[in-house]
Amino acid sequence: MIIETKGLTKQFGNFKAVDGISFGVSEGEIFGLLGPNGAGKTTTIKMLITLLAPTSGEAYIAGADIKNNKRKVRENIGVVFQDPSLDDELTGRENLQFHAILYRVDKSKREGKIQEMLKLVELEDKADILVKNYSGGMKRRLEIGRGLLHEPKVLFLDEPTIGLDTQTRRHMWEYIERLNKQHGTTIILTTHYIEEADYLCDRVAFVDHGKIVALDTPDTLKKKMGGDIIALKVKGSPNVAIRKFNRISWIKAAAIHDDLINLTVENGDRRLPEIVIFAQKHGIAVISTDIRKPSLEDVFIKYTGKTIRDEEGNWKDAMRLRHAAWSGGRK
């Protein structure tokens, strides 16, 4: 295990931003921390990269303790922060040069390495203009190139594609994949984009309220859901209808999401007619139906009871944080 955490906890006042997180990442893996804003992903990363001291628990990166051997940890990691961390007043190349010196990249290799990274992130022709004239996507790419410049064993990507358009995001995924394949870099990323985690990650940990609620490969997580998902749109209150559906023994799970009733069943195509008949008998007017295989999003809903981009959820989390901050953590 190149990364190992045991009961990692960070408390601000009485508010536990990270609450006893334990996981391991093996070398060469792309590992994702997936969760809504305010779930504790970034706080976890900040502890692992030695910028924030944990309240309790342990973590080791490449064998080095994040509490007592910060320097060794720092030597082995590269970080791409969620917020920009470039010097706008310098050119792209200068940003990379400074980074290379700070990480003691051998002088003879320095320029070659910088050129290689510029090529990787497709910024060769923009290398000598000031970063303040870069677009958002270019800045992000430069940061990723910079994070890799010193060939870290572990690369931390905190929301690597936040604020990027769909096309640039796709592009970024390809870079990240290529890096992982070509250099064997272990990558740990946080995201609140389900598709990102699904596409990139070998394993995903769902984080909610500072805790890991599920951890496995995206495929296994989906398979564990079992069967198919039948989504129903009904006339009237879905709450009343779902109570009735809950009486059916072969329905494995029932949840409401966006006013749709999601029923998890085996052999969905055969069960659908039965469900419609059941609905008619019990006075539920079905407007429309849909059958699909469970997505990672469904898994997320199952474990947390909410969608990841649930605006209300975000708002509540934000309020929770703010409240904790104002009241000194009284919850």
Added chain:
Amino acid sequence: MIDSNAIYVVWLREMKRFARARSRVIGILVMPLFFLLGLGIGLGSLISQEIAGGSYLQFIVPGIIGMALMSTASSSGFSTIWDRQFGFLKEIMVTPNSRASIVVGRMLGGSTTAMVSALIVTMVSLLIGFRIQFTIAILLAIVFMLLIALVFISIGLILASVITDLQGFGMITSFLTMPLLFLSNGLFPLSQFPKVVQEIAYFNPLSYGIDGIRGALGGVSTLPMTTDLGVLALFVVVLASIAVYAFSKSEAGV
């Protein structure tokens, strides 16, 4: 632990940014040059009385050099706050380099820019009639200038570790530097002032620095120059240590 690579990078970055930000260079020099011309020539022509054995211009130039050093140097805390606000500080903080080296790099960067502005002020004053007694003493004056710069860089860095917003920092430094200038022997001799004011001036590092420069360039100092040098060096050691400590302790606003 001292990492020379980190010191070099932090210094070099400061130089590049300084060279590129022309408005900043001009902004820093405007005030001292106005004081030099306005007070040195304008007010100086009205003062026929000799001060400390020379003309008013002769008296005031070391004071204005001190002022230029103070304002340039204390503004180096500005870039710390800037870096924290715009994220670059995090990039430096996760590199395998000691916090002390980063502070040392900033101090060197700040003192270089401060020295540049001090030397520009010196050259302008030579053009308008300031006379240096012993050419070789310029070296000694440079030592004093450097120490003044280090004192105010340290003060700037200490403030920057406590204050997190740029406006607040700007306000507090100007609140601090103006009184320090007027409660020093920079613009006028303090001998006319009540005893209390004179005693306060003994706690003002700027007084020792300006007195030292005056002694080196003009040949007349109020205190023995060794005293000036000793006290100022002590200020540097104490304040720089606090600056290193404060910077290491602050979690860099992350």
